Amino acid sequence: MKWLACFTAIVIILVSFCMTDYYIGRFIARKRGKPPQSPLRKSDITLLVRGTDLFIQYFDDLYNARSSIHVLFYIVRNDSFGKLFFDILMDRAKSGVKVRLLLDWFGSRTVSKQLIQKARRNGVEVHYCNTPRLPFLFFTLQRRNHRKITVIDGKIGYVGGYNIGEEYIDLDSLLSPWRDYHLRIEGTGTADLQSVFLRDWKRATGVTDFDEQALFPSLAEGPITHRFFPTEGVGAEEEIIRHIEKATNSIFIGTPYFIPPKKVMASLEKALENNVKVTILVPRMSDHPIVKEASFPYLRKILAKGGTVYQYKEGFFHAKVLLFDDAVCDIGTANFDYRSLLLNKEINCFIYDHEFIAHVKKIIAEDIMQSTQLSHRDLQAVNIRFRIIEWIGGLIKGLL
Incomplete structure (x- = not known):
């Protein structure tokens, strides 16, 4: 039994080391981090909710680029x-457009070295960001650049939940x-998108x-004010807490992962106690192990306080959208979970236009x-396997 004791000791030491690394690194x-200072802007904003519609417009804008293309994606498959x-980026680079592509090290880890090298040979500057590094290796391994930003000629910008891959244009048999x-x-x-990218x-x-001068025409x-x-x-x-506390009538949260930090969850419960209508929309299917089960304790609390919960059933719901009193709309890259709110690099857009909000x-x-x-009874009637996964999710909720 000595081998079992040694193995257990090694596991405990490794877990302790990783957790120490993570919490000190995050602290x-x-x-060192600074809360963002963002000015009000006025732009023409179009909301795109289908991948085919988005990428037809997106690729058309890329093909019409004249001077620069700056792209940051979390995932490129x-x-x-x-x-x-x-291929499109290489074509534009060969035509004389300055093309810079930034990929998150973890999210885009499957992109082949051959494809990266080919892109570089054809004039595309490709780099990875958020690569793990010492002294806090485990922390930097967990921290991701989850932004999805494109800026074309310094004039046209894109930001939101879509990445690059077949699932985003409905070619995935499970998630479409x-x-x-x-x-x-x-x-x-x-x-502002240009500044964040740079x-x-x-x-x-x-x-x-x-x-x-060229990048900021x-x-x-x-x-639309935003x-x-x-x-x-x-x-x-x-x-997020500030907006929740200001709401007097309604709060809508659409997110693929509903695992809010303690303070955010407490503010939502308080809002419900103050008769603010809280509605949550999450997907029925999941693209990630454990996160669906990990969300159930929070959804039960929302339902117990009188909130409303929906599960999207026609495919996979990946949107990140918040509405507060029909006066403020938030659309961007941040999920409603620990990772997005307390760890990752994200970018959201707060919109204050009534006509746009009506469209949303x-x-x-x-x-x-x-x-x-969903009813509270639906979330209670789960089997033991579900409860075990839910428990595990609660233990590692900060890393999901």
């Missing part, structure tokens, strides 16, 4: 759609149709010399029509 990162994406929300921006807000690019490459104002909110584990939780509400109503309303 230092949060101490090594599939036919990912290769098409690389994929439901997501993505924004196309033309106007003064595009400069900040991430500088950190990943060390390059700081840019033609600022003069931009006309659009009709504010970008880029975060790095600092400020997101406080911002119509889209949400369509999604709810494709959903099933």
